[in-house]
Amino acid sequence: MVDAPAQVRPGGRSAKVRAAVHHAVAQLLAEEPAEALTIPAVAARAGVHPTTVYRRWGSAAQLLGDVATSRFSGDVVVPDTGTLAGDLERWLGDVATDLTDPDTLALMRATIGSGPEGGCACIGDRHEQLSAMIERERSRGGRTPEVESAVDFLLGPLYYRAIFSAQPASSDWARELVATFLAASEALA
Amino acid sequence: MVDAPAQVRPGGRSAKVRAAVHHAVAQLLAEEPAEALTIPAVAARAGVHPTTVYRRWGSAAQLLGDVATSRFSGDVVVPDTGTLAGDLERWLGDVATDLTDPDTLALMRATIGSGPEGGCACIGDRHEQLSAMIERERSRGGRTPEVESAVDFLLGPLYYRAIFSAQPASSDWARELVATFLAASEALA
DNA sequence: CCACTAACGCAGCGATCGGTGCGATAATTT
DNA sequence: AAATTATCGCACCGATCGCTGCGTTAGTGG
Incomplete structure (x- = not known):
């Protein structure tokens, strides 16, 4: 899968696009069935041109993997209760x-x-x-x-x-x- | 793989089509990624016209569900060893x-x-x-x-x-x- | 402040997907 | 055997998907 934080240019714009696309994926999956998660649909929801998504992620599968790893990393903190x-x-x-x-x-x-x-x-x-x-x-x-x-x-x-x-x-x-x-x-x- | 004879007309032809389509689904999933499991692809692999698949199953999701329930039912027998x-x-x-x-x-x-x-x-x-x-x-x-x-x-x-x-x-x-x-x-x- | 270049937007192009009307075929019934 | 009807194949049509040059925008380093 594609490593997200290893962006060559993490300045505001790329990060904003990335966040918007991630949010759009989660939003679409929450509403429509999974087969509706197409690149143009994600791009439209994110307010981004489809070309951008195609170039940065390539396929819907890679995009999903990227979103999942981000979503399921750092979301739960390890507690320290003593036992x-x-x-x-x-x-x-x-x-x-x-x-x-x-x-x-x-x-x-x-x-x-x-x-x-x-x-x-x-x-x-x-x-x-x-x-x-x-x-x-x-x-x-x-x-x-x-x-x-x-x-x-x-x-x-x-x-x-x-x-x-x-x-x-x-x-x-x-x-x-x-x-x-x-x-x-x-x-x- | 057991054919579920819940069809209205289980005469040889329908059952044959159903078996061919089921087999094609399993075969395609074994070779290509899941997003390639489209109705025309399944129909072509099964030697069946896409219209047939559209009409009998409607969507790829329903087709997958049908294949899975058939595949995972009656495949394992309950043993009787005494203990x-x-x-x-x-x-x-x-x-x-x-x-x-x-x-x-x-x-x-x-x-x-x-x-x-x-x-x-x-x-x-x-x-x-x-x-x-x-x-x-x-x-x-x-x-x-x-x-x-x-x-x-x-x-x-x-x-x-x-x-x-x-x-x-x-x-x-x-x-x-x-x-x-x-x-x-x-x-x- | 300016050059540099990564990242993005735009227009557009095959290809193919999902779906429909209609006739043909074959299984079932009488 | 004839009638009936479920099921399938064929031709065809929008819609949209995946993708590609090319110009533009905007971060980055000197």
Whole structure:
């Protein structure tokens, strides 16, 4: 995918166009079905000439990937409550809340459908955030579960419900998920 | 791939067209990116006139949903090994093997991206199959986990890896997943 | 302040997509 | 076997999509 912040000329104009186009993509996906996300439509909504979009992003798939990576990076802050349980509950609750928004889900679905790397773009820095919290607990001396199993049993159910289930997962449910995961990994250790 | 005979006129011709179109969709998704899945392209690949596809399915999204529900229904048989652990390991291993195929993943991704109900179409009858195995064990007198948590902790990680992760989940990994899930749900009961 | 050049807007061009009216074909019924 | 009707193929038509030279605008460095 195309790296956005590596623009050669980040002066006001390029950044403004980029922001407008990103906003237009999110807006269009929130209203129309994903197949209506065409370059001329995005350009018209953004108040930008289609040529600009064609030249900077090339295809709708690359544009979607760019929007997704921007959208799902730096959107959730890693908390520091002092305990791993507190950190995870707070963090996964925030992630779940984020996934409650139908427009966010629409962006995720469209990005997944845009190509094989679409899913990875939607994860953003979730794995690093999770790893950071677990690593911090480990440096505090606590016995921690593996990052891999945390991904499987925390992000797995959450994103599965978001994508494959009709009703999205609530923040409270995410917190319960953390509790049962920690209890189970403690019981099996 | 099982043909769903819910057609008004299931005589040889309609069924043949339907099968050809379904096959063409899977074939195109395996080769080209998802945005190339246009009705004329599908019709040409299927050796069918575009008008036919337009009239029977209307849009590419509906066609994708139809293909996905057919593809992900009746593809995995519910085993009967005598124990819940055996059944689940066998079944989830088969599901994981199915998800190993890149073409299957491409179909899933495209279907998810086609609309809000796309994800549900990819699940097919997984939930019913899971529920059937657990219900059977319950009728045998065993203490069983909840169907809901089985969905969360078995299908969740499996489909999460398939969609959001780069490396697909192996059948062996799926079997380990079943083992740890059953052990955890036993320990927490 | 001025040259330089990246980024953008404009006009326009094939190509193809989605859709419709009408006749032909084949499955089903009587 | 004849009638009926669902289904398909053909020809065709706007609309619009993806894309390309070319001139213009506006950030950037000397």
